[in-house]
Amino acid sequence: MLPLLLAATSLLAPTVAVASQPRSAVVAGGDGIIRAPVNAIAGGPLPKLRARQNKVDVANQKGGTRYAVDIEVGTPAQKLTLILDTGSPDTWINPACDTANVPADCRTFSRFDATKSSSLKDTGVGDVLVYGIGNATVEYVYETLKIGSAKITNQVVGIAVESHNIPLGILGMSPPVNGVNEYSYVLDTMKAQGLIKSRAFSLDLRGVDNPNGALIFGGIDTGKYIGSLAKLPMLSQANTPSGADRYYVTMTGVGVTLPDGTMAKSETLSVPVFLDSGATFSHLPTPIYQAFAASFSNTQYDPESGYYYVPCGVTELDGSVDFYFGGKTIRVPLNDFIWQVQGRCILGVLPNDEEPTLGDTFLRAAYVVFDQDNREIHIAQAADCGTNLVAIGSGANPVPSSTGQCTALPTPTNTGKGDNLDVTATRVPSNTFTGTAPTGVGLGPGPAQSKTMSATLGSAPQATGAGGAGKSGVGRVEVGGVAAVVVGVVNMAVMMV
Ligand SMILES: *[C@@H]1O[C@H](CO)[C@@H](O)[C@H](O)[C@H]1NC(C)=O
Numbered sequence: 001m002l003p004l005l006l007a008a009t010s011l012l013a014p015t016v017a018v019a020s021q022p023r024s025a026v027v028a029g030g031d032g033i034i035r036a037p038v039n040a041i042a043g044g045p046l047p048k049l050r051a052r053q054n055k056v057d058v059a060n061q062k063g064g065t066r067y068a069v070d071i072e073v074g075t076p077a078q079k080l081t082l083i084l085d086t087g088s089p090d091t092w093i094n095p096a097c098d099t100a101n102v103p104a105d106c107r108t109f110s111r112f113d114a115t116k117s118s119s120l121k122d123t124g125v126g127d128v129l130v131y132g133i134g135n136a137t138v139e140y141v142y143e144t145l146k147i148g149s150a151k152i153t154n155q156v157v158g159i160a161v162e163s164h165n166i167p168l169g170i171l172g173m174s175p176p177v178n179g180v181n182e183y184s185y186v187l188d189t190m191k192a193q194g195l196i197k198s199r200a201f202s203l204d205l206r207g208v209d210n211p212n213g214a215l216i217f218g219g220i221d222t223g224k225y226i227g228s229l230a231k232l233p234m235l236s237q238a239n240t241p242s243g244a245d246r247y248y249v250t251m252t253g254v255g256v257t258l259p260d261g262t263m264a265k266s267e268t269l270s271v272p273v274f275l276d277s278g279a280t281f282s283h284l285p286t287p288i289y290q291a292f293a294a295s296f297s298n299t300q301y302d303p304e305s306g307y308y309y310v311p312c313g314v315t316e317l318d319g320s321v322d323f324y325f326g327g328k329t330i331r332v333p334l335n336d337f338i339w340q341v342q343g344r345c346i347l348g349v350l351p352n353d354e355e356p357t358l359g360d361t362f363l364r365a366a367y368v369v370f371d372q373d374n375r376e377i378h379i380a381q382a383a384d385c386g387t388n389l390v391a392i393g394s395g396a397n398p399v400p401s402s403t404g405q406c407t408a409l410p411t412p413t414n415t416g417k418g419d420n421l422d423v424t425a426t427r428v429p430s431n432t433f434t435g436t437a438p439t440g441v442g443l444g445p446g447p448a449q450s451k452t453m454s455a456t457l458g459s460a461p462q463a464t465g466a467g468g469a470g471k472s473g474v475g476r477v478e479v480g481g482v483a484a485v486v487v488g489v490v491n492m493a494v495m496m497v
Helices: 055-061 186-192 286-294 312-316 469-474
Strands: 034-041 066-073 078-085 121-130 135-147 150-164 170-172 200-204 213-217 219-221 225-233 248-251 253-257 262-265 271-275 282-284 320-325 328-333 338-341 344-347 349-351 366-371 376-382 389-391
Touching: 034 219, 121 150, 150 186, 200 219, 213 219, 225 248, 225 328, 225 366, 248 320, 253 286, 262 320, 282 286, 286 349, 312 338, 312 344, 328 376
Parallel strands: 078 170, 282 349
Antiparallel strands: 034 066, 034 213, 066 078, 066 135, 121 135, 135 150, 200 213, 200 366, 219 389, 225 376, 248 271, 253 262, 253 320, 320 328, 338 344, 366 376
């Protein structure tokens, strides 16, 4: 057992400043850079937040469970909110709230009216997309999308005719899980249409108290990280644990830094982990999950869910949960690693020995560049010290090696005991949770399962500007209805730097 006691009884003064920053506007950068804000949204039963000016709202925002981007679909453009997902390749929209398992949650978000778009063309092909926590039955259409300043034409987009547990559509950013490009995914199309030079984007989810998260296609923002971007090879499909092609990298260690600045670290590890913005939690091998839990005092283990509850005061402490990738360390502040929902504070990790995942509880502290063309992931400690966009070029090594402009974090002191976070022991939780677990929380979709399309799509139609005829096949798509109102869209966050 580790002598690491992150106890609520030793509360330090909160160091978290409440930011009342405006939601960042969509800006077009230089050549081939497209930027779109990323916001955290809460699940159905959570409070619907409209304002974010005061501390109460900020605290509530920490219950955000999914990260989303606003895009526009169709002609004339209809604004939609989609989950941003690096764990799945398909992009689909969800107007089918009547067949969603929680229709009220689904109706919280704006929906697409297929009858009002002149650029929609049906493909006649449908599919069932299966994710970690649910699925969607979609019909594919060709449509016009606008993401930030980019206008993408003839993009294959699914329109849901039924969905389970996933109440809003998904902007899929991963490679195809089975390794076969069955059609041109959004990133492919952006490159093919000359909007970006490489199939590459950077993702900055930001901490729970900072609203300036962003998804940047074809560029990086050196005002959003500290030090260098470490280049990590993406594992080849053959080398991933399940043979699925995902954004897998090798994690070489884990650790914990205490509020007093001392740290503990595991021995050197070699754990394949994939980066999934669609996963609310991180899912790590059981011994690591247990070692993290054992680093906190007064935890309660819930055998139903696998959640470890911690005293909420822990979120106000300095200290971090640390992830090592070769020479690069990403320290996740406790405030970002602990998920606050329905008055409970839950450690942001669950066990998974098959497909370890670093989800939102990790990505909030990382600045990550995903270079699909070169199968490389670049990673740095995220921060927020302004905006300076630099373009990603083409060919080999297109991601600029620019140093981040933000100030380095204090260096933790090693406790002198060396490799002292034991991630080999099997631990039996002593304290069992007996309260009521959060229910009905809209978790992220989780990773897409591998699939093969049921039919081949025809080639994209020539853009004629004429709509109409191609729409008949989407007759099952729910259209019209109640005026769409986006509520519950909240910006996460507070400066952690
Ligand atoms: C989709 O989810 C529903 C509800 O969990 C389930 O009954 C159905 O079998 C799922 N479909 C597929 C193809 O996984």
